[in-house]
Amino acid sequence: MDKKLLEILVCPVCKGPLTYRRAELELVCFGCRLAYPIRDEIPVMLEEEARTLGPDEKRD
Amino acid sequence: MSTTDFGFEKVPEEDKVRRVAQVFDSVATRYDLMNDLMSFGLHRLWKRFAVDVSGVHEGERVLDLAGGTGDVAALLVGRVGGAGSVVVADINRSMLGVGRERLDGRGLVGNVTYAQANAERLPFAGASFDCVTMAFGLRNVTHKEAALAETLRVLRSGGRLLVLEFSHVTVAALRPLYDLYSLHGLPLMGRLVAGDADSYRYLAESIRMHPDQETLKGMMEAAGFVHCDYLNHTGGIVAVHRGWKP
Numbered sequence: 657m658d659k660k661l662l663e664i665l666v667c668p669v670c671k672g673p674l675t676y677r678r679a680e681l682e683l684v685c686f687g688c689r690l691a692y693p694i695r696d697e698i699p700v701m702l703e704e705e706a707r708t709l710g711p712d713e714k715r716d
Numbered sequence: 717m718s719t720t721d722f723g724f725e726k727v728p729e730e731d732k733v734r735r736v737a738q739v740f741d742s743v744a745t746r747y748d749l750m751n752d753l754m755s756f757g758l759h760r761l762w763k764r765f766a767v768d769v770s771g772v773h774e775g776e777r778v779l780d781l782a783g784g785t786g787d788v789a790a791l792l793v794g795r796v797g798g799a800g801s802v803v804v805a806d807i808n809r810s811m812l813g814v815g816r817e818r819l820d821g822r823g824l825v826g827n828v829t830y831a832q833a834n835a836e837r838l839p840f841a842g843a844s845f846d847c848v849t850m851a852f853g854l855r856n857v858t859h860k861e862a863a864l865a866e867t868l869r870v871l872r873s874g875g876r877l878l879v880l881e882f883s884h885v886t887v888a889a890l891r892p893l894y895d896l897y898s899l900h901g902l903p904l905m906g907r908l909v910a911g912d913a914d915s916y917r918y919l920a921e922s923i924r925m926h927p928d929q930e931t932l933k934g935m936m937e938a939a940g941f942v943h944c945d946y947l948n949h950t951g952g953i954v955a956v957h958r959g960w961k962p
Contacts, residue, residue, distance in 0.1 A: 660801060661829040668839040692839075698812060700832045701839035 657694060667692075668701050675715070682707070686715050720858055723921025732858045733834075737808055739915045740784070740856075744810035746910050747785050753909060754902055754916075758950060760787070763851055765949055766880035766956045767791040775799040776846040779870065781835055781863075782806055782853020786815030788880075792849065793824045803840075805833040806853075835863040843872040851880040855926040864939035871961040877941060879957040884928040886952030894953065898923060929955050 657676060665674055667685035674683040674692070682691040683699055690706040692699060718729045727735060743750060751759045767788065772778055774797040780789045783804040792802045804819075806812045809832055816830055833839050835850070835857050848867045857863045867877050885891045898920045906916025927935065929946050932955075936944045941959025948955050 658829045661803065661831065664803075664840050664844040665831070666839055666841050668833065668837040671841070695809075698809075698816075698830045698832055699839075700809075702807070702832060702834055703837070705832075 657697065657699070661699075665699060665701065669703055684709070684713075689713075721922075721925045723918040723925065725921075729858060733807075735918075736856050739918050740808040741810045742912055742915050743910065744785070744808070744814050747811065747814065748787065750906070750910060750916070753905060754919075759852075762880060762949055762954050763788050764791065765947075766849065766851060766878055767795070769947060769956050769958065770847055770849060770876070770878045772796060772847050772849075777844065778802050779840070779845045779848045779867075780804050781838075781848055781850045781867065782856065783849075783851075784808065784811030784815055784853075786818045788849055788851045789815065789828060790819060790822065790824060793819070793828050796827060798827060800827060802828045803831060803845075804828060805831045805835075805838070807832065807834050836866060837862075838866040838870055840870045842869050843875075844870050846872060846875045847878065848875070849878045849880070852882070854879050854881050854932075855922050860927075860935060861939060864936060864941070868940050868961055873961055876958055876960045877936070879932070879936075880954060881932070881957070882923040882926060883932075883946075883948070883952055883955035886929075886948055890951045890953075929957075932957050 667688055669688050672687045674685055676683055681694040684691045689709040692701055692706045719726045720729045720732050722732055722735050772792055772795045776796050778792050783789050784806045789802050789804045804815055812830055819828055836859050885894050902920045903913040903917040907913035933944050933946055936959040942962045944959040946955045946957045
């Protein structure tokens, strides 16, 4: 994931900051409890494509 | 239940995104060929015109929204240089994939990135861009006012939005020929060349449903853009609308 792009990406729903999880290939919004996938190096910043976080998934 | 237009058809609002996605998944791989055939190559001229009018220059950060197959991005990348950057955003993965292949194939990799995004709910922080370009994308957006508000948000103060889109023919003599061509010639061409009359009918009909020059200018002003204007090209078949963030 390009560093400069990561600097400007926010959650499309709440416009809050995202946490990049390199291993899981996800961008996580803890505020909305949504994880946006990165597919083939392209971030998929669509709410309908995001995974809802499980209750045990917390901020690192 | 709210309905909206899908070309000439009325569809429930929540269906429009999916129906548009189906159109663009279906046309993605032949999109450029079809644009060349349908516009007799004029679309390339229109896009160059829009990029020239944008005044995009070295070092700028540009968002190419609904940038799909990357031909506008290719023009922008050359103008922003190494110090600048271009983000190509599109809601459709098939179109974005074609765009990345095109740009990769031309070695345009250093200053361009890609994101799958909805113009109505952009995933970029405020004031991230000097310029937003949107070529032939706005008419496919369900809630245009939302897209305009979002482009305003992501622009820095003093930044500008460029919308290149089909508009209303201003040269009366052109109108009957243009109507015949767009409503009948295009779907026929779509069927013969791509085996897909429906997608090309949608494209032709969505042009009809798109706001005219003054209406779109008014929408941009209502969204908060200032010094809004438009420049017609090819007798008003297309127009480039501009607006600035105060």
